[in-house]
Amino acid sequence: MAGNADLDRLFSPRSVAIVGASTNVDSPGHDYVSSLRIFGFDGDVFPINRSADTVAGFKAYATLDDVPGNVDLVISCIPASGVLELIEQATGKARFLHLFTGRFSETGDEDAAALERQIEERAKAAGIRILGPNGLGVYHSAGGIAFRPDLPRQAGGVAFLSQSGNNAVEVVIRGTARGLRFGKVANYGNGMDITPGELLRYLADDETTTVVGAYVEGVAGGREFFEGLRAAAARKPVIIHKAGRTAAGAQSASSHTAALAGETEVWSAAIRQAGALEARSQEQLVDLMVGASLLRGAFGSRVAVVGGGGGRSVQSADACEENGLDLVELPGGIREQVRERAPMLADWIGNPVDQSILAGSGLSSNRLLELMLGADAYEVAIANVGEEWFFGRPDAADRLRHACERLVSIVSGATKPVAVVLGATESTEAWQRELIDDLRMDFVEEGIAVYPTVERAAWVLGRFAGQR
């Protein structure tokens, strides 16, 4: 088999064999098979299991040799000790081998590390490309493949690479709830053969990929990684979460995926020079990916801010200024429009717009947002919902819903990026938590970027404005 340069068949295989497929529903060997069914995989599925007739409804095969023809992707859930033999069986038959199998170099054990090197050599000689070991592999909803059956079915153009498996799951679940629609996701684990650098180079050219996020603890081939990063960042927004920044983190990273973590400042500078954005936590990573995906073109620093009371206005102003955003004064034209409705407010109101002083004026912060989005003075906006104020009013749920519907319609119709601030669901009242969750989903389903605090919204807008 020649010409494995292209990773298309890794993310969109036409056939998948799962070695170590299991009928135990509480095992990865079952998850990989059932995921193919649940995600509607339309190629051939070959669970390999000596004793079962079927696994997750698919006909099972005793050995890989019994599978007819070639297979694009073999997923290995067997113990490390069986992998060398598996490579022999896969030679001439499989294009990609994903080793979910772990307990190699990441254990710190010499023999385990030696076995990993041996596997690498044999696979190379056999022309089989390896993803992993010690990684969950591929999640690509549009390709019908996932490493867990419960992952979101929603699909889109956000690619994500992760050295860590649980981190990949967390980013996918949390990111989808924030409006990210994922495309090609790979948890490459120890990155023995297919490296994050190669994956980045692939995603750079991949036309279905619009935004790239990556979580790395350390990389063996720094030059290749940064070449891939530069290539990707030249074509689309790329966010890198580099962990293992500290001595303790690096030590933990080493036991985790056997990679040496580099030095923080060197990494930061290299990420910046490559034209990518750096996240220092999973939260920042998701926040920036939401910005890249849903606030496209948010490269302006002249920001309009509305909503919330006086305290929120002051806090918004601090957050904007500390992130390099420019709170341009309300244009005279808008003041005159305010004067017509509420003369007392015309010289008092400012940017941020303090919602609490609008009471009784017939003007709402939604109306002010509309006016400001229409003014040349502003390039981007932040809209604070200020939900706690509503909670104290009669018909709180209806009024909050109404205000949010109006906000959805304004933001959806705007030509400028708007970040909405709607709090985390921190309330002792279940109805308030459920309402906020529902409203967040309403925004998200309209493709609107929502941040739980104004500080996080301003931080993201500031990072993008800094890229202009």
Add this chain to the structure above:
Amino acid sequence: MAGNADLDRLFSPRSVAIVGASTNVDSPGHDYVSSLRIFGFDGDVFPINRSADTVAGFKAYATLDDVPGNVDLVISCIPASGVLELIEQATGKARFLHLFTGRFSETGDEDAAALERQIEERAKAAGIRILGPNGLGVYHSAGGIAFRPDLPRQAGGVAFLSQSGNNAVEVVIRGTARGLRFGKVANYGNGMDITPGELLRYLADDETTTVVGAYVEGVAGGREFFEGLRAAAARKPVIIHKAGRTAAGAQSASSHTAALAGETEVWSAAIRQAGALEARSQEQLVDLMVGASLLRGAFGSRVAVVGGGGGRSVQSADACEENGLDLVELPGGIREQVRERAPMLADWIGNPVDQSILAGSGLSSNRLLELMLGADAYEVAIANVGEEWFFGRPDAADRLRHACERLVSIVSGATKPVAVVLGATESTEAWQRELIDDLRMDFVEEGIAVYPTVERAAWVLGRFAGQR
């Protein structure tokens, strides 16, 4: 009336008159009256309303003059133009006057500012102490008084002072959901007479107050403020969120409560020298108050971290080290206990404990947490729940619930402070969001500190460790 030095009767008045009491349930003039009923206020309530017989079930009086005897607290919901006359009526009758009434100096209008100064002089001459203007006033559940009927009934020793009203509401609602039990809360608005400095001095000596938080945008009398701050911080944990740090923020603060915001660095240094902790956002404020209230004595830097997968372990290590915490190695004794159960893990496992390598070993991260809490090596701990891992398993809800119950029992029984990390409810699945919210409430009701990210938990522990 003499001897208003003590603010006890402001927070626990024996009688309250509400001027501008309203039968319109969608008005503050109704809120103040109905709150007294809902919070079980056991003193005399006198709604002042010319046309209504009753307000929120209390007999109404046409004017303050009609109220029999003296009144500890008069709450004013009337327009600014009526306040001078109200002070005349209240002279010799009222001890405290809370002016919810706004539209004074905060508007930037000269005449409005002049009226505020006139009110200040007249009240001083009349021996009436004023809270406000332009503030929501007092929330003190134990005293039966609140500025909104929907505020939490739970009561405790956490005092909170806020220049901003909506900010006070947000901190109270969000903080209660995080386990804070509030005592004396005051939104002092423009702070014309009763200043945050005086309130801090009062809370310093107040035996029911165990923790103090304060949100200030700027203060007129810096020396008095810092004297109050020093007095309070000498006796109990005090957290200050200073907003209006930037030019834009200060401008906004000025329009908000007519206070001049000071310079960031001067403020930071002064807060530190006073022995208090500084928050730079509402989120940090609540996080630190949760730490002060629920992680008492968290002054150690030797931290044990468990839970989550490899990625979370690396991220936890970064967060701990970047916040000055010391990830002390697993003591030999614990390694030996691990070796008995799982020989392969004994030399591999570290601190943070990577939950994902424990699979099949019979050891759980809860068990490791127990062992580490029992070791002299550690002074504090962080427990990552890692809920996304459970979501992928059969019986996810039961298993996650079980793990959390066990964690509650370990943390409740521990003599060392443990911060639990349970994510924000970011999932597209309603059952997952509701489950996480329920579990958070379970922790909180047992008085356990929960943070949505390991970074926030480590940041808080780092701030307290730095105070040793």
